[in-house]
Amino acid sequence: MTGVRVLVGTRKGAFILTSDGKRKTWDVTGPHFAGWEIYHMKGSAADPDRIYASQSSGWFGQIIQRSSDGGKTWEQPGSAPGDAQKSPEGFQKGESNKFVYDVSAKTGKPLTTHMWYDGTQHPWEFKRVWHLEPSLTDRDICFAGVEDAALFKTKDGGKTWNELAGLRGHGTGPKWQPGAGGMCLHTIILDPKNEKRIYVAISAAGAFRSDDGGKSWKPINKGLTSNFMPDPTAEIGHCVHHVAMHPSRPDVLFMQKHWDVMRSDNAGDNWREISGSLPSDFGFVIDVHAHEPETLYVVPIKSDSEHYPPDGKLRVYRSRDGGQEWEALTKGLPQKDCFVNVLRDAMAVDRLDKCGVYFGTTGGQVYCSPDGGDNWTAIVRDLPAVQSVEVQTLS
Amino acid sequence: MTARKIRVVLPTHLRRLALVAGDVEVGVDGPVTICAVLDALEAAHPNLCGTIRDHGSGKRRPFVRFFACNQDLSLEPPETTLLPEQVARGEQPFLVVGAIAGG
Numbered sequence: 422m423t424g425v426r427v428l429v430g431t432r433k434g435a436f437i438l439t440s441d442g443k444r445k446t447w448d449v450t451g452p453h454f455a456g457w458e459i460y461h462m463k464g465s466a467a468d469p470d471r472i473y474a475s476q477s478s479g480w481f482g483q484i485i486q487r488s489s490d491g492g493k494t495w496e497q498p499g500s501a502p503g504d505a506q507k508s509p510e511g512f513q514k515g516e517s518n519k520f521v522y523d524v525s526a527k528t529g530k531p532l533t534t535h536m537w538y539d540g541t542q543h544p545w546e547f548k549r550v551w552h553l554e555p556s557l558t559d560r561d562i563c564f565a566g567v568e569d570a571a572l573f574k575t576k577d578g579g580k581t582w583n584e585l586a587g588l589r590g591h592g593t594g595p596k597w598q599p600g601a602g603g604m605c606l607h608t609i610i611l612d613p614k615n616e617k618r619i620y621v622a623i624s625a626a627g628a629f630r631s632d633d634g635g636k637s638w639k640p641i642n643k644g645l646t647s648n649f650m651p652d653p654t655a656e657i658g659h660c661v662h663h664v665a666m667h668p669s670r671p672d673v674l675f676m677q678k679h680w681d682v683m684r685s686d687n688a689g690d691n692w693r694e695i696s697g698s699l700p701s702d703f704g705f706v707i708d709v710h711a712h713e714p715e716t717l718y719v720v721p722i723k724s725d726s727e728h729y730p731p732d733g734k735l736r737v738y739r740s741r742d743g744g745q746e747w748e749a750l751t752k753g754l755p756q757k758d759c760f761v762n763v764l765r766d767a768m769a770v771d772r773l774d775k776c777g778v779y780f781g782t783t784g785g786q787v788y789c790s791p792d793g794g795d796n797w798t799a800i801v802r803d804l805p806a807v808q809s810v811e812v813q814t815l816s
Numbered sequence: 817m818t819a820r821k822i823r824v825v826l827p828t829h830l831r832r833l834a835l836v837a838g839d840v841e842v843g844v845d846g847p848v849t850i851c852a853v854l855d856a857l858e859a860a861h862p863n864l865c866g867t868i869r870d871h872g873s874g875k876r877r878p879f880v881r882f883f884a885c886n887q888d889l890s891l892e893p894p895e896t897t898l899l900p901e902q903v904a905r906g907e908q909p910f911l912v913v914g915a916i917a918g919g
Contacts, residue, residue: 456829480879481829481867497833500862514856515865521872548904549871 426491426813427606427773427779428472429787430459433805435474438494438799442773444791447800453495453559454486460715461552461766464491464813468560473579475565483549485517485565499580517579517667520547520567521633523586530590534567536598545569545589554609558616564635566606570597570623572635585635588621593640593657598680600624601725607765612671619768620674620689624716625660626700628676629687641689645678660706663765667714675717675744677707677765680720684744695744700731706768710793711776715743718770718778718794720763729760737780739794761786773814781807819843820855822899823909829836830868830912839909848904850882850894868912883911 425678425702434452453459457476465471470491486495500514520536522545524533537543541747548568556562561578571589573582579759590626597604605624612618619631620641627642645659660679667673676683676692681702683692698701701721710716717740730736761784771777781787785804790797824840833842840858858865867872868880876882881890885908886898902908 478829480827480877481833482870482877483866484833484863500865504862505859515862516871518866519871551909551912 424815428462428811430809433804435459461809463553465555465560466557470814471560473553477549481697483518487579498578523584551605551607564609566609567604569603570604570606575753587636588638591638596627596657610666613668622661622664627659663707665707665709665710669712677704698747705765708768709773716741728762733744733758750794769810769812771812771814780811817889819845821906825909825911827914843890851853879915881913
């Protein structure tokens with residue numbers, strides 16, 4: 422393995438940071454899509470040069486971008502600038518950003534409302550793509566988690582998207598409610614050992630699992646407790662912030678919830694709390710070491726009303742025993758007057774022999790630890806607020 | 817019938833998306849309505865589909881506004897509203913504007 426490519430989505434564009442295996446010196450390109458919000462970018466495991474990006478704007482809506490050369494050049498799938506709207510074969514172009522909920526009786530469900538903040542029912546309205554999860558085996562297949570919460574899939578490299586309507590229509594949808602950041606499907610995890618198994622997480626509905634490739638779904642929230650809910654242990658309504666899995670043990674899941682860090686050893690059927698000695702069990706990110714399935718990372722945040730680290734100290738916490746004991750990692754991170762946040766998709770690990778850990782902040786810093794968290798340096802310090810960080814390990 | 821050449825001014829974000837540097841010229845057959853100009857624009861630049869008008873409803877996105885000859889046409893019915901003759905003759909542009917928001 423020779424190097425890494427870090428894909429950084431920010432409030433004002435995308436940046437790509439590349440380095441060799443030492444991860445000491447970095448090349449920075451960007452901003453790509455300058456001025457647009459980049460909620461997420463992720464590369465294909467099947468073809469690392471294939472990268473998908475979610476580009477959006479409160480003014481101009483959703484755009485899907487795709488690169489086939491590792492981020493050097495980009496295109497909107499199926500509709501290069503200046504192309505005619507229809508191909509000579511009559512294929513409709515300009516649909517790579519068309520996310521339409523499936524309400525057909527045959528393939529979808531005639532479900533048109535979810536719960537609003539005041540408890541009334543509210544129509545489902547597409548707003549943006551929060552997360553893109555490329556297939557592990559086919560570069561043209563990719564899943565998209567969107568707001569208002571739903572799961573979409575493309576089989577043609579992003580030219581067209583279709584909803585996997587069994588999730589939104591499985592029965593609990595009318596009870597889903599937006600979190601403070603909107604009602605978003607933000608986490609998609611594909612099981613590397615079982616292509617039929619998919620996990621997703623939604624704020625504020627909870628976690629869900631499909632065992633048939635996305636046709637049918639069930640909530641997997643037993644053991645979660647959310648004291649802000651009328652029924653704190655209800656099947657639905659938990660504000661899950663992020664879920665992580667080690668590919669060697671796909672039945673073991675780790676969750677950073679609104680409050681509480683949780684663990685499941687049976688594919689989400691039951692959860693137990695592992696917050697232990699953390700200074701705060703509120704936070705957004707959680708990730709797993711590339712080579713040590715019991716080594717976890719979180720970044721504690723003070724509270725749901727104060728989205729910054731406790732005591733103004735930016736500390737990553739690491740557990741080497743699956744969440745029983747936690748240690749603060751501080752070397753190279755600011756230990757005073759630091760009041761940034763680390764958003765849910767803004768942490769990632771590489772797969773080099775010495776696992777690198779990366780996270781981005783709302784203050785525009787992207788930190789890298791090339792030694793599993795022991796030492797940290799800022800790759801960049803002054804980007805726009807970071808929304809997401811993903812890492813590709815290049816050979 | 818010869819298509820009328822209509823000049824369209826796009827906001828910076830959409831110019832970058834369409835990879836155009838300045839005004840865009842589109843050809844419109846028949847009545848030069850707001851809708852006809854947008855149809856022609858999206859036909860010439862399909863990567864703008866969904867950015868000015870919502871994909872699902874076909875309606876103007878909330879923070880996009882339309883102007884021509886110092887008139888705000890944003891709230892006019894797009895299918896039937898004819899653009900000013902100066903726009904139809906290509907003397908004045910049709911402006912697609914990102915609404916000012918924030919502080």
